[in-house]
Amino acid sequence: MNSINVKVNGKFKKVEVIEEATLLWTLREKLGLKGTKFGCGAGLCGACTVHVNGKPVRSCQISAESIVGKSVTTIEGLSKLGDHPLQKAWVQEQVPQCGYCQSGQIMRAAGLLKKTKSPSRKEIVAYMSTNICRCGTYNRIISAITAAAKEV
């Protein structure tokens, strides 16, 4: 076990992790941040997407060690009251079905809006195709991002 200091959602925490610990399981199991989901563990689905230093990454693919000295944001830290423009748009457009992929979708979308202020449909599709939604909420995700972009 290694002891590491991490900064997650603005707070510093000390956690005990195994040597090959990933950020995903560290967040979920050690910090109790269950909003970040395990979908494939192989960098293929995007359910585990969080921000490291403001950029979306797949937390199942990076080590816990690698975030030392960096700042991590999870869905729980995206906004204080769950009222980020994307979250509001997600409710407005009634996007989630089962909901399991949606934390990852929202974190990915937040990464897009940081980079591109008002993305075109084409840009949204190109950027968001990293994330799988097996329930097929894709078209609603596009509408929600488009709506949120107007608010940001």
Place this chain on the structure above:
Amino acid sequence: MSIKDMKTNYNEIKEFAALSNASRRNFLIGSGGLVVGLTLPFNKLALATGDGIKASQQMNAWVTIDPSGLVTIASPNAEMGQGTMTAMPLILAEELDADWSKVVVKQVGPTSKEYGNPFFGGIVHTVASLTTAALFDKVRLAGAQARLFLLERAAKHWKIPVSQLKTDTGFVIHKTSNKRISYGELVTLSREGDKIPVVKKSDLKKTNQYKLIGKNVPRVDIPIKVDGTAEFGMDVVVPGMVHASIIRAPMHGATVKSFQNDNKGEIAKAIKLIKLPYGVAVLAKDLELVLSARKNIEVIWNFPKAGRKYNSETALKEYVKISEDKNVKGVTWWKPYFPQAIKGKKGYLQSALSDSKLTKLSATYQTEHTYHGQMEPMNATALVDKSGKKAEIWAPTQAISVTTFAAAGILKTSPQNIKVNTTFLGGGFGRRAQVDYVVDAVLLSKITKQPIKVVWTREDDVVGGAFKPNSAMHIDAAFDSKGKIEAWSHRTVSESPLKFYAPKLLGKKGEDILVMSGAEQLQYNISAQSADHVIQDNGTRLAPWRGIGHGQNKFASECFMDEIAVSLKLDPASFRLNSANNPRTKAVLEKVIKMSGWGKKKNGVAQGIAYSDYNGSHSAGVAEISLDRKSGKIKVEKYFIAIDAGLAILPDNILAQIEGAVIYGISAALTEKITHKEGIVEQSNFHDYEVMRMSEVPEISIEIIEGADRPSSVGELGLPTVGPAISNALFQLTGKRARTLPMTQDFIKELIMV
């Protein structure tokens, strides 16, 4: 406990899981109609309690009202994104005339008989798009009964007859004086002389009186699904919990011969290994340690000989041959579901099929195994108590009652001793109608006497998946020059999911509804028709998959309808319209023809049409596709679909369900297949089992027709038209008929080259 004991138990579990005391007859044959005058048993305590107390009052198994007016409505079914947690309470609230802003929905276990689904012999089982359809009357009655109860309370209180009172959004109102009393206040009044009201049909609202139904009330589970707080099975935490991951047999029926543990030092000390009949479980407090340690354990398996012979692609070729072989006798599809099987004079079917004045046509279709690919891998948490006879389970499961039977089977106790907490499900699609993940957790908790959470990896979930069966469908038909179909005979050759996981639900001769649903063509005028199936058994794991039998059977029959139309030089859409015998079938067809601008052809884009019914619902779809001839890649540019699922409780949610099913269907039609080599699944994760991503999603247009005043199935309804509509469009585009699913690029390249 020895391995032998566990094995016996495992068989028992399967029996139990199968049992679910659902009598065959009840399966899918609904009670229909409204049960008038039915009373729901009031909570005894509620009736016995004294005056004016501040406590909430349970009206019946479904609804409780507290003095502040908060209305708590029970939701016993599995919420997997289909919206049951909103739709069912909404129907109840409608009849209760409740203030929706004061309604709280509470997920409950299968604790009351009232929650049982009559379609499934009275158990709580969330499958086949049959929750709203089957429980509509029950929850209406529960709401209406509670409303009558409150009316009678108010009448007693004010000493005026009930006939002078009405309700409005959480209040009882005296019609003439406009005096009002809230539901919350009524709960605090004297309970003396309370009686259980009997609901008459006239007490129920008429469609035009609905205030909530049909009004696009937002889903109650959505806010917690955008901030990460919704609890899925994967998120359950129980104090003292130990994590487990199981290195599972790569083939059904394989057992552990031996295993070697190469973990050393600290890690070896931190983990515990338990040999199960079907795998080796690795346990530790730290989940990531478990996942990492299991990589250093190698298991040698005993493979069942028969299963080892299974090569799914070769087998499917064999199924095709069997489907075309008139010497093979099939099992006739069940009469109750398929009255047309005996329609027409005896022997007419055969004589028509050999009548020289009629045109004959035959074709064979095939579909491969598909995987559910729900986003949340299988998992469950269980705590067996010290006595070993009681357990609490937390599971994302569609098979809620079956979970209690399975656990009771393992613990040799009664299902009453099993408490189930149904979490949110990260997708179901039929996979979670089985309980293998629950069995894992209960077995391990029984052995360790600790709370155990079992987590499957995605690779476990694929390799240990339970798939849609491999199927070959052969159809023979005879029709006249105007397109009147005189005879239609359908055969499906496939493996049987029910035989695999619930053999007691099979018909007397082995009839499997999961194979045959949709093989009947009830909405077309066909003078005589029959359907039969020939069941194959290769020892693979099987499950229902979204769309159930309609997936493969409608692929065959709706492509075949096109083939008939083409052979007669008729327009495929008009041919269907002229063959339709049901106004609701005609209505969805007419609607989709209009929506899609049917008939126009653009450069490089073609349309194909298909129709499907599903448990009393109707759908007609038009796929507009293009094709990259070099790569063989089909792109669905647009999909139009008109549906009629009767009364639309949450119209916007219906749109979401249909859209999701269309995408699920396109994904399956174009890329998805699971193959087995020597009995072992060849795929392992989303890189070699590709599901649709946003880049492939077409524009989808949906229109809803409400052809009835009660709801019928929605969740599966968007799927069956997709495969055939795409294949029919491909024919328009290329003149080549794809009779195979999935229509992969390689397959299409070969097809258009010939």
